[in-house]
Amino acid sequence: MDRSSDLIRQAEQTVAEYKDIVNQDKYRLHFHLMPPVGLLNDPNGLIQWEGRYHLFYQWNPFKTAHGAKFWGHYSSSNLVDWKEEKIALAPSEWFEKNGCYSGSAIEDNGKLKLLYTGNVKDEMGNRKTYQCLAESTNGIDFHKKGVVLRLPEGYTAHFRDPKVWKYEEKWYMVIGAQSEQLDGRAVLFSSNDLEEWTIIGDVAGTNLNGLGNFGYMWECPDLFQLEHNDILLVSPQGLKPEGMLYNNVYNTGYFVGRLDYQTGVLEHGEFFELDRGFEFYAPQTTVDNQGRRLLFGWMGVPEQEEDKHPTISHHWIHAMTIPRELLFRDGRIYQQPVKELQNLRKNELTLTDVRIEPEYSFSQLEGSVYELQMHVEEFEAEQLEITIKDSVRLMFNKNEQVFTLERVSLSTGAPEVRQCQLTNLTKLQVFVDTSAIEIFINDGKEIFTARMFPDVDNKRMVFQARDGHVKGSIQKWDF
The missing domain is CATH 2.115.10.20 (Glycosyl hydrolase domain; family 43)
Incomplete structure (x- = not known):
């Protein structure tokens, strides 16, 4: 051989x-x-x-x-x-x-x-x-x-x-x-x-x-x-x-x-x-x-x-x-x-006229493996936060014009962040897998990719608006 x-x-x-x-x-x-x-x-x-x-x-x-x-x-x-x-x-x-x-x-x-x-x-x-x-x-x-x-x-x-x-x-x-x-x-x-x-x-x-x-x-x-x-x-x-x-x-x-x-x-x-x-x-x-x-x-x-x-x-x-x-x-x-990923979509959920003030959660938004899209129509708040599986937080601060991805450090267990300047938030497209997340902001102008290792049974998703409200529509598909 x-x-x-x-x-x-x-x-x-x-x-x-x-x-x-x-x-x-x-x-x-x-x-x-x-x-x-x-x-x-x-x-x-x-x-x-x-x-x-x-x-x-x-x-x-x-x-x-x-x-x-x-x-x-x-x-x-x-x-x-x-x-x-x-x-x-x-x-x-x-x-x-x-x-x-x-x-x-x-x-x-x-x-x-x-x-x-x-x-x-x-x-x-x-x-x-x-x-x-x-x-x-x-x-x-x-x-x-x-x-x-x-x-x-x-x-x-x-x-x-x-x-x-x-x-x-x-x-x-x-x-x-x-x-x-x-x-x-x-x-x-x-x-x-x-x-x-x-x-x-x-x-x-x-x-x-x-x-x-x-x-x-x-x-x-x-x-x-x-x-x-x-x-x-x-x-x-x-x-x-x-x-x-x-x-x-x-x-x-x-x-x-x-x-x-x-x-x-x-x-x-x-x-x-x-x-x-x-x-x-x-x-x-x-x-x-x-x-x-x-x-x-x-x-x-x-x-x-x-x-x-x-x-x-x-x-x-x-x-x-x-x-x-x-x-x-x-x-x-x-x-x-790529558009072919839409073939993975199932169990579509569409929520219109969603008003986040100060907190919004909906059991059907929870999940393990899914795609989430949020279209922002009104952003009359200082900051929007989205917490996924109690493992990562997505945050947009309108006053500071900063988008932040926060997760638990793989080595210390303390919070760690990656950030970018962002003048406004109009659309979020988020792909969540068991131990991975990919975030596309404003039709892909900015992207954040990360591994995450949450409790496998944790499916929570919570939206929060600080000092005001955020209004828009949310779509979710299981994968």
Whole structure:
């Protein structure tokens, strides 16, 4: 048996061994993608190929910590019903022996091709990095072609996560990197055949294009067009908190600008955080056959209280966000849940002329797994608070123009918050799963994503208005 088959067999045995323990966890999710066992992190290879959506993911099947990653694989015809496919990549070759790290998928000559980072460490922990190619004719079984790009001069071995696309009949690849000066970078390459790559230059990074100090490593870059704008999506490491900004250990956001494909330089504006919540990192996008720019994110953050998640006792950790469609309005990205999620709706409840003064609760609004929408018609109060499962609070303070997500800290048990500036509140769309919440504000202008671990029997939902009243309509669907 070859090394790849042996590793896959070991992973499959681990899934089988812990299946019952994993599935007994009260915090397993209902409509979010999770690992069958072990640790899940970055979304990889997101693509619609031959009419079917494929989402690969970084996966350590053997423990709930980071290690030598595999590529797990889900597929779907509708973004709602997902099938767990066989393992796509295992770290079996010399150029990836310490992990098949993140990458992307493209279609080329009828084949589904994966470009990914091979991670190698010696006995002293010194790292080497290789960009690798694998291909498939059926979208399930992948043949490794090997190394197509080695580390160029000027960068450390923190050089990974290739995202590939075609522009004007040529292939381009952006890679997350660290310069030898320990500055975060996104680097552009080009190719005619996906196997021979030529460096073009730095797209953006610390101390480039007027940006200043902006992190020591840029992970998981994604470069795409949205409404004729070039968007660089990236996860910089090393940003320091600035008020309401950058409050996670590592953060994710985007620049809007214009890419010069000849020089590789992106002339860009300011950096916008993509998600304001506690758990969001390393997102990846693709375009489907409807022309939609779709995104999945990892509902987690590296090195941020990962060892405190209670799911670890059931041998699994982390999940993906729901799929989102990206739109561009007023110079910013808006994110909206894909319309296919409406197929999960059942037991619709519609309440009109709801007046919250000072408190409002209704037993039919309680639940475990659901979607809630609130349309605000009058906001004549200082603050609106929504408490969900006595675990999280959503608060909008009209006077201070601040939206707050508050939850119980996974490590201390004390309240902790994430916040953003918000001039007014017109709409809330909230997706509640057993141990996850995603909040879309004002049609997706701001988003908060977080894990939460309430008492599993707690289904409470309470609305409160302070110093006044809030009036509007509420819809709820069970999922």
